[in-house]
Structure formats: structure tokens, C-alpha cells
Amino acid sequence: MTSPAPVVLAFLDPAFPDGRVADATQPQLLVTDLGVTRGDGVFETMLAVGGTVRKMQAHLDRLGGSAAALDLAIPDQEAWRRVIAAAVARHRSENPPADPAADELVVKLVVTRGVEGEAPTAWVQASPAGAAGRRQRETGIDVILLDRGYDSDVAERAPWLLLGAKTLSYAVNMAALRHAHKQGADDVIFLSSDGRVLEGPTSTVLLAHVEKSDDGTTVKRLITPQLDSGILAGTSQGALFAAAKAAGWELGYGPLEPRDLMDADAVWLISSVRLLAPVNRIDGKEIGTPSVQKELTAELSGLFAAIH
Ligand code: PLP
Numbered sequence: 097m098t099s100p101a102p103v104v105l106a107f108l109d110p111a112f113p114d115g116r117v118a119d120a121t122q123p124q125l126l127v128t129d130l131g132v133t134r135g136d137g138v139f140e141t142m143l144a145v146g147g148t149v150r151k152m153q154a155h156l157d158r159l160g161g162s163a164a165a166l167d168l169a170i171p172d173q174e175a176w177r178r179v180i181a182a183a184v185a186r187h188r189s190e191n192p193p194a195d196p197a198a199d200e201l202v203v204k205l206v207v208t209r210g211v212e213g214e215a216p217t218a219w220v221q222a223s224p225a226g227a228a229g230r231r232q233r234e235t236g237i238d239v240i241l242l243d244r245g246y247d248s249d250v251a252e253r254a255p256w257l258l259l260g261a262k263t264l265s266y267a268v269n270m271a272a273l274r275h276a277h278k279q280g281a282d283d284v285i286f287l288s289s290d291g292r293v294l295e296g297p298t299s300t301v302l303l304a305h306v307e308k309s310d311d312g313t314t315v316k317r318l319i320t321p322q323l324d325s326g327i328l329a330g331t332s333q334g335a336l337f338a339a340a341k342a343a344g345w346e347l348g349y350g351p352l353e354p355r356d357l358m359d360a361d362a363v364w365l366i367s368s369v370r371l372l373a374p375v376n377r378i379d380g381k382e383i384g385t386p387s388v389q390k391e392l393t394a395e396l397s398g399l400f401a402a403i404h
Pocket of ligand 1: 366
């Protein structure tokens with residue numbers, strides 16, 4: 097039997113500025129916590145490479161935005177930064193990374209509404225990143241298109257659906273992934289009921305076109321679905337777009353339809369832990385141009401790796 101991956105758990109608690117460290121193998125939450133009974137809360141998932149959390153400010157800002165959408169009062173960013181730094185340092189000192197090439201920790205920030213009438217429960221959890229994500233960056237993934245059942249205007253019309261917030265209610269996203277796995281696929285791209293490309297259950301969709309302009313120069317365009325279509329604003333997409341723009345890429349924001357994916361030179365799903373995963377097939381059909389996909393993946397992965 098393999099031993100469970102080591103987890104460092106630290107609760108945010110005003111009496112412990114560096115976090116109240118707790119045993120992750122023991123029960124720590126009350127069964128009446130509204131995060132447990134209703135999935136009422138928010139979270140972030142970040143990646144620490146070599147002990148440094150990537151895109152920390154963007155994640156803290158998004159956590160604040162998600163909490164505001166739920167009217168949830170959460171600890172301030174300074175408190176989060178202290179506990180995150182302490183949890184990552186503790187994990188690395190208790191479990192020195194054996195392989196520098198795999199020195200990656202997943203750092204989760206979680207806030208639940210807590211027990212009715214009491215303060216929210218907030219914690220940081222650090223654990224080793226699994227090998228599966230690293231593998232998919234190399235091999236690429238097969239995805240299927242699934243209907244999410246909402247139209248692309250619903251986020252604005254019905255803000256209580258919390259579509260742009262990263263809430264703890266991820267059961268639907270996980271069910272979509274299980275559905276894909278049963279079909280032999282690795283991942284999902286959700287479509288709106290009006291046929292727009294939205295996002296993956298845990299990732300943002302990107303596509304690229306490469307064209308020769310009239311003067312013979314190569315124009316590279318990186319495109320993502322428009323943010324107001326009820327998707328989560330990806331911190332990875334935001335950071336990569338800034339880096340790609342600085343490197344001379346043109347940028348575009350949807351609306352996108354499935355045929356835009358099929359006609360692209362390359363498609364990726366991007367997220368903080370798996371990073372840039374090239375999409376090989378959609379609904380069984382090969383997409384993109386393999387040599388172009390390979391070249392663009394290498395270029396964008398390099399730009400993304402340089403981001404802190
Ligand atoms: N969209 C959804 C629904 C997600 O859950 C995630 C991340 O988990 C993303 C997009 C990508 O966000 P990020 O790049 O900030 O990890």
C-alpha cells in the first residue's frame with residue numbers, strides 16, 4: 097500500500113498569525129459547517145514551484161471577488177499571505193523535495209460559511225502535485241463537448257447562480273469529468289445552451305491561429321471565450337495573455353463556437369496546477385496541426401513558466 101501524500105493544514109485564526117496547524121489525518125470540521133452541508137463557501141487552487149506560489153495576487157483577488165459574490169466576510173490578504181508562506185515552508189521542511197523537477201505543491205485556500213451564526217472557517221492546505229497533471233502537459237488530452245444547460249447571458253441576468261465565482265459547489269464539475277472518463281476522454285469543454293464555447297470544469301479554453309500576413313510576417317493570435325459568458329476568469333489565462341502580448345501575439349476574446357475549436361491550429365485547456373494541456377481530439381476528431389501545435393505549445397509553455 098502506498099502511504100498517503102503528506103498534507104500540511106493550517107487554519108486562519110487571529111490567535112495564530114502564521115496559522116493554527118492541524119493534523120490533516122484527523123477530523124477538523126464540525127458536521128454542521130455550512131461548507132459541508134450546503135457547499136456554501138469559496139476556494140482557490142494555486143501552484144507553488146520551488147516554494148514560491150505562482151500568481152499569488154491574482155488568486156487572492158479572485159478569492160476576494162468570489163467571497164464578495166457570496167456576501168462572505170473572509171480574512172484579509174495579509175493574513176492569507178502569512179499562513180500560505182508558513183504552510184508552504186512547513187511542507188518543504190517536513191518533506192524535502194527529492195526531485196527538483198517535481199518540486200510542485202498544490203496550495204488550496206478554502207473558506208466556508210462556518211456553523212450557522214458563527215464566523216467563516218478558513219484554511220490553507222498544501223500537498224504535493226500529482227504526476228497526472230504533469231503527464232497531460234506532455235501527452236495532451238482528449239476532450240468531449242458537454243452542454244452546461246445555461247445560455248451565455250445568464251450570468252448577468254441571474255447573478256445568484258454565482259457562475260463567475262469559484263464556489264465550493266463543484267459537484268457538477270466533477271460529475272462532468274466522470275462522465276468524460278466513462279466515455280474514454282480526459283476532460284470536458286462546456287457549451288452554453290445557445291452553442292457558445294465556455295470553459296472546462298477546472299480550466300480555461302484557449303485556441304490559436306497562425307497566419308502569414310501580406311508582407312510575409314507570421315501573425316499569431318491567441319483567443320479565449322469572452323469573460324462575460326458565465327465563466328470563471330482564469331488567473332492562468334490572464335497571466336498568459338499578458339505575457340503573449342508582450343511577446344508579440346495578437347489577443348482575442350470570443351464569442352466562440354465549436355467549429356472555431358475544430359478550425360484552430362491548436363487548442364489548450366489551461367489552469368494553475370496542470371498548466372497548459374494541449375487538446376488532441378474533441379469528440380473523437382483530431383484537431384489542430386500537430387507540428388504547429390507542438391511548436392506553439394513549447395512557446396506558450398515557456399512564456400507561462402516564466403510567470404510568477
Ligand atoms: N475555470 C474553472 C471552472 C476552474 O475551476 C478553473 C480552475 O480551477 C479555471 C477556469 C482556471 O483557473 P486558473 O487558471 O485560475 O487556475
